[in-house]
Amino acid sequence: MRARKRVWKLLGLAGLTGVAATGAVLVRGERQRRAYTPEDVRARLHERHAAAAAVPGPEAGDEPPGPVAVGVRARLFRRRR
Incomplete structure (x- = not known):
């Protein structure tokens, strides 16, 4: 028991x-920020903005295709299987 x-x-x-x-670490960080x-x-x-702007982003045709719409008939057919 003891x-x-x-x-x-x-x-x-x-x-x-x-x-x-944890409190001591937070207080220390706050002092550094201030x-x-x-x-x-x-x-x-x-x-930081200049560095981010220098990195080239994706071009207009480089995006992956979005989700393909599945019709009601195809969904019902899958459920029957």
């Missing part, structure tokens, strides 16, 4: 430790 209580106590402590560690000036953020967004 062993079960110990296991549950250890699991609870491990859970609390995990929650605390350290950017608006000009820094704008410059990074412009760089």
Whole structure:
């Protein structure tokens, strides 16, 4: 009986430790994000946009064909089999 209580106590402590560690990581990330000036953020967004615009996208004829419409007769025939 005592062993079960110990296991549950250890699991609870491990859970609390995990929650605390996650909170610390989130706070650290938020501090790093807030350290950017608006000009820094704008410059990074412009760089990312330029990099994305440089990658060629699919051309008009390169799209895969869409789903093929199946008639009612074909669906009923498949169900009978």
